[in-house]
Every structure is written in structure tokens, then in C-alpha cells.
Amino acid sequence: MKRIHLTRFFCVLTIYTLMAGTPTFAQQNITAYGMKSLPQRTYVNPALRCDSRFFVGIPALSSIFIDFSNSSLQLNKISEVLDRKSDDSVVINLNKIPNMFRERNSISTEVSLDLLHAGFELGDNNFFSVNASLHTSGKVSFNRDLPKLLFEGNGGKNLAYPFDLGSRVDLLQYAELGLGYSRRLKNDRLAIGFRVKYLRGILNLNTERSDIQFRTDPNSFELIASSDIRLNYTADMEGFTEEVKDVSDLPVADMFKLSQFSDVFGRNNNGWGLDVGATYDLTKKIELSGSIINLGRIYWNNGVRNYTSRNPGDTYVFKGMEFNNLDSLEDGEYLFNNLMDTLADRFGLDSSSERYSTGLFPEFYLGGTFSFTKNHRLGALFYGDWYQKRLHPGFSVTWYSQIARSLSLSISYSIIDNSFNNLGLGLATNAGPFQFYILSDNIFQVATPDAVRNWNVRTGFNLTFLRKPKENKKYEKK
């Protein structure tokens, strides 16, 4: 009976994921979720444990995580804009470019590096872990209306069409010092865990508001536009912010430089984060789990600049070049400059230095595993994150195998962001205490780079000690 209910539950989640059709951002490796030999699985759910009583990550090499995700752009979609002519030549039809995009489009990337990661078990029920990590993430999103306007124009069928040109750019770089704890309860059937994280903001570009509307009056061809923009920018590195007086001055190319990292801890852009999770053994074969991670905010106090619309939300109607006499009509450059001055005045951005805060990008994971044998399990995981006040879900089915004591394997299939060809593979191997692992949720896309929309990889080296031959839960002993 329980199995039937679980099947229904996962069917509903799958359908919801497919229907949502919204971009999913950088999740932690879901392929790692069930790999019990891997200490890094605790990043997904702090209640989870690895099969070592004590582990130490090789400093700076214990976890290198790279994630890339985009909601619509794929190299193989280029074929959709190629028109083969009767003479067998091929032309690029720019008008079809908007069809390559979805209603809402986004590109995100994340790079995380563990400088330090260690954990140990104290007694039978308590597990402590500590980590120091550096996270860098970037997210860009825009509406299909932007390429639609650029490549189709505002005339013809797009007269009166309300173009939503609001676009967002969010960049975040911070250092994290985490302290994790998990405890088993109720004869090991229940485990709870949390991780408290002290966060030190380094660099941030935050699109707080970006509402840009544009349409063309079908009768007079008047152009009607409004904008409401607020950008916050903090570069907590020496010499960055003082020179940046305008948005165009943003040193985007330097944002990921770590050369001045030594200055990071001298500033006051701090925050706190929290991960919480739990697991529950429903039966001997079925384990349920859930976690919410990346709760928290960073408060940006130093080196802050804000850029806000001078006339937020004001609607400006361009009715044509205004002129007083026929002579001035001949001076097109003068009229054009006048127009540009007006637009700059109406849509210009004012800068200020007001403190602000940004939230992390929270993620949740809900999953369950069914153990066929002691070494082979099937898991399902529903997960998602919040960005722009919207839920971006995903769904995975994973096979876990402990092939040998020194080799564990995880193979996953995920539906991520309307992308169905996400085959994940994880491998962890031990030579004594020395452990190497590599895993990706989208290993299939390594072979098909033209179709890449979601791809990630996590790899690293750990030293694992006092590994348990097999977990024997207390309630099983009874």
C-alpha cells in the first residue's frame, strides 16, 4: 500500500516538473545524494552521513564543483535558424533566432571550492563536520521579448505587442565557514542534521528590480516605454568600488579574480546561512529524506553602490522628433541629440551608496530510496530552488551500487528544466584511506556538447578513516 502511494507521489512530482518548464539553477550534485562513501553528500542534506567515522578532505582539493545551466540555448538549436535554399546553399535566418528561446530564459553558473572539509563521529549518534569553502555563482535571465524585438522588430505583427525587456544579472561570490552536526534518534530510524554557516561576502551584483516595458502604438507608431531598475553592486576588494561611478564602469571581467582575496576579511559584508535536513527509515528497505539548504542572507555594508531609475515606472511616449521650423528639421543630428538627451534624462540611473542584503539561493530536496539488496538501491529525488520568487523544480531517479568495498557507483537520470537527456554518473574509489571521486549529473552531455543545457561536475580527494563495513541500524539489531 505504501509503495502504491509513493509511486503516485513521484508521478505527480514528475508531471509537475515537466509542466513547470522553468529553469533550474545550480543544484548540488544529486548523483552524490545516495553515495554513502562520499563525505560531500552532506552538502545536500546535513542529516546524511558517509560511511567513515572520520574524514579529512585534501585541502583545496577535496571538492571542486563546477555547474553550468541554461534554460534554452543549445548549440544544436543553430540548425533551426539555418535555411537551405533551392540552390542547396544555406543561409542563417536571423528572424528565427527568437524561436531558439523560451518565454523566460536564464543562464547560470557556479563554481565552488572547498579549502577545508573534515568530519568525525562522536559516540554512536553524533557526527560533527566543519568546512571552509569559496562559492562563486552568476545568473542571467531575460525574456524572449528581447531577441524578439532585436530580430523581428517592433513593426508588423509586433505592433502593440507589449515587450517585456526586464533582464536580470546576479553575481555572488562569498566565503563560507560551516559547522555541521547530525544526530540519530529513535533507534537510528530518524536522523536530523544542520549546518550553520558564517558567510563573508566578497562580490555581488544584484538586480533588485528590472522592469522594462516597451510597446508601439499601432495607429501612430508612437513608442511607449517605462523602466524601473535598481541594481546593487558591491566589490569588496581593494580599489574596486571607488572608480565605479556608472554601470558601464563595472569591472565584470575582474569579478572572479581572487588575487586580492587577502582583503576579504577586512570588510563588513557578513551574513549567516543554515542548512537543515532529516532522514527517516520508513521500513528496512525504504528510506525517506528531506532537506532545505542555503537559507540565509548576506548583508552588504561596505563598498556598496546602488543604481536606481531616475523616474521609476514613469511612462515615456516618444511621439517623433519635435521641431519648430523647417530649418531645424534639416538638422537631423541636432534633433537626434535632443532625443538622446531626453531619453538619458528619463531613463537614466542615479547612483547612491545604501546598504542592502541579498539572500542565498535556497534549495530543497525530497527523496526516498528503496534497497533491493544490501549493495543496490534505487532512489528518487524531487528538488528545486527559488530564484526571482519562483520555484524551479527538477526530478531524478538514481541507481546506487556499492560494487566493491573500494568502489561505489551511482547512475542517475534527471529531468531538469525541460531537458530530458541528463544522465548522471558518479564514481568513488578508495585505496586504503585515500579516496578519489568524480561525479556529474549530466555526464551524457559531455559527449554531446552541442546540446548542453545543464552540466556539472564535482571531483576531489578525501582521506577517509574507520570506514564501516556496512551500516547496521540499531532497530535492525533488535
Next chain:
Amino acid sequence: MSRNSLRIVVIFLALASTSCRKNADLIRDLEDVKGVEWSPEFAAPLINASLGLSDLIEQTNSELIEVDGDKLIHIIYRGDLISIEANQVLHIEDQSFDNPIIFNQSELTQFNLADSVILNRTIWLDYDVEFGEIDSVFLRYVLIEQEISKNFDHEVQVQFRFPTVLKQKLPLQFRVPLIQGSTSAQNRLDLFNSSMDMSTGNFSVNQVPVELSLKVKRTGSSVLDGNSEIAVKQMLKNHDYDLLYGYTGTDELINDEADTLVLNIFDRSSRGSFTVDDPRIKLYVTNSYGIPAETDIVQLRSYSTNSGFQNITGFPSKLLVEAPGIDEVGSEYSDSIILNKNTSNIADIINSKPEKIVFQFASSSNPQGKIRRNFALRNSKLAFRLDLDFPLKGTADNYGLEQTSSFSFDPGEGTELDEVVLRLAMENEFPLDLDLQLYFLDENGVTLDSLFSTRELLLASPPVDAAGRSQGSTKSFRDIRYSSDRIEHLKRSKEMKIVAGFNTTRSGSNQPVVAFYSDYRLNLKLGVAAAIRAIGQ
């Protein structure tokens, strides 16, 4: 590795293989790419204008727009006719004076006793002034030259002093030596910014005294006697003055001068007729001399190719222009003659579309005789200006204007226009119907296309009240659509001919007089939508 794990790996490799085939197809397509096609459609408003009549008419120095107190618009054709400046009519000619100096007996005795003697003489330079009398003059410049000669061999020093020629408030004076062995000497003096009082002589005018002091010193062997002579020749040249006082007589200042005011407002007219309700001719005379003047208007007439010359009636035969008094130096007096439809035939003349107005006159000074003294400044003028004033109140009946200008249209290399739509919205407060047509011509003048398929009313006039003032406005909205074929015509066109026709408001079969006021507006909005096709390699 378990059997299940092996199966999964095989599936993975199969999927990867399928993807590789797709990649190969894509790469082959990309290799065949020959160019880029882009066919967007853009729309934008181009013009949003609210125009008055003065905004629409190009103004020049001779064609002006003026608004009177009732806001009625006037088109003024302005001609600055003859302007007589002081240096042209009151010119001081070069002057030359010869004065021989002869020794008297006591001077000879003194010389023989003391071997030197001083001869003191005052001579008068009597100016020959063609225009009349000069009391005094403030000279900007004059060149003074002296030639001194003698018929004996003793040394002579000549001291010149001009007691009424002041330079920086001091009398002008200088010395000219005539040394032993030479019989003559020359002196040249450029005198700037001085004053010359010419009223201290017996005639009270035109005279300049010069005080000479000649010191003769025995240095030679000549015996001085009654025939001994020192000749002093003086020349004053290139007089240039800032201010002159005197009396200039009753001479002619201007002798039958003629001038012409060209009216090109009718040049572009191709058909139809119009009437101006009350055109006016205004003759302005301005006098900043201190000399009263009388102007004889010899003739005032119009000329047109069709009608030849026509006299304009109603003007007086003489026009007396008073002058500023002696104590009003720098001011000016003016007078004018205004002819209108009630005092002249000017309305008929103008409505016959003349090409020019011809004006001939003469002018003389002091018509009332010697009843006052005169003055003239360097920049004094006697100026004549003729204004032909068209108050914009009248009628136009199928009045047509044509103009041809060069034309070129090139959307840019690699860019084709599939269709262009010009969207025109107008609101008219002028009491005027307008039909407009643009013809696009090739280099041989052959019409390739036109803006509209037929000539049609583009803009209708609103009704007018009894005073000719518009009541309300009319609106028009139209799309002008150009297909790719017609756009091709535009690209081949070299000239554009504008043909416009005007009718003032009609009321049934009547065409009442309408007036054009400065608060009338033509609100014009022009937008363009274009379907572009760009092809690039």
C-alpha cells in the same frame, strides 16, 4: 560490474552515438552557410510638430514675417534702397596754398646790424569747399605737407603754428630748417585726431590761420634786399572727418537714382489666382545728417512680363525730411509714405502678380534755404527703405506652386525594403485647402512614380467667421504605402517635383476673404513602418 550496470553503460554509448550523427549534420550545414538573411519590420514616429505659418515660411533679409497687434501675419518684402553717407556727398577736397615771405626794410636793417633777424607773419589758409561752408571740423586724419624755398644762401629756421588746429588741446606747431647750401626743404606730417576751427577769420568760415616765425641767420655771402624771398607752400590732403559743422547749401544730394524691389513670391506660381485684401507700400526715409532734405519721388511703378510697367498712384511728389538740430548730433529723423488700397491702386497692382517694384527719386539739402547751420557725422546717412507689406488676408483660388529639386534614395548596400508605410496625421487650423503631389522623375524628366495615385485633397480648411478667422480645425489621416516595386522607382529617381495647390475656404459658391493669424497651427505627425530585408555574405 553487475549486468544491470553494463546495460546502462551500453545505452549511454548508443545515445552518444546518435548525438554525434546529429553533430555531423549540423557541421555540414554550417560549412554550407553562404550568408545571413534578416527581414525585420520596424515602426517609429518620425515627426511630431505643431507649426505656425512663420515656421513654414523661410525668412530672409528681404522676405520677413511680421505679426501685428491683432496677431495678423504680414509678409514683408523689404528693400534697402539708396543710402547716402557723409563722405560721399560732403567731401573736403585737397587744398593747396602758396605764401611768399618778403623782407621789409626794418628786417633788412636788423639783419645787417646783427647778422640775424626773425620775421613773424600770420597767413590764412582759405579753404575751397565745394559743398558750402565749414565752421569747424573734427578730423580723423589729414596729411599736411610744406615745401619751403629761398633765393639766398643764409640759413633759415621756419616755425609753423596753427592756433586753431588743436591736437590734444594744444595748437599744432612744428619747425622746418632750411640750412645753408640748400635752396629748399620739404616737410610731411600725418595728423591724426585733431580739431580745426575755421571760423576765426574775416569770413567766419573756411579759414585756418597759420602763424609763421622765420629766423634768418647769416651764414652765407648773399646780400639781402627787397627781392629776397622765402616761399612757403602748404598742402592739406586726404581729409577724413568724424564730425563737421557748417552749411552745406541747397545742392542735390541724390540725383534721379533708381532702385528695384524684386518680388519672387509669385515666381513659383504655376496656375490659379489669389487676392490680397489690403497690400501696402511703405517708403521710409531716415536722416541722421544735421541737414534738412527734400525728396522728389520721380516714379513708383510695378513691372510684370505680362502687363509691362504700371504706375502706382497715390504718392506725393515731394517728401520733406527734417534733420536733427545742432544739439542733437547722433540722433536721426525719419518720415514715411504709406500707400494702401484706399489711397492708391496698389491692391490692383499686387493682385496682378508683379515681378518687381521700380522706384526713382531725387533728393536735395536745405530746401528752405540758409535758415540753420548743418552738421554731418562720418556715419551720417540719408537712407531710403521700401517695404511691400502683404497682410495675409485675402483669397486663393486654385493657386498652384511648383518646385523641382534633386532627389536620391538609397536604403544602403545589402538592404532591401519590401514595404514602407508612411502614416500621416494632420490637424489644420489654417483656412486653406491643400492638395499636394510629389512626382519622382528620372534623369530625363520622365515621371517614374508619384506620392499619390491621383491628385487629391490632402488637407481641408475649417470654416471661417465674418472676419475671416478660422473656426475650429479639420483632421486628416492617411497611409501612404510603398511596395517594393514602387520603392525601386524611388531608387531610380533623380528629381522630385512638388506640385501644391491652395484654395482658401469656400462657403458654397462664395470664397470669402480669410485671414491668417499667428495662433493658427498645423499639427503634423508622421510615422514610418518599414519591412526591411537585409542580405549579407
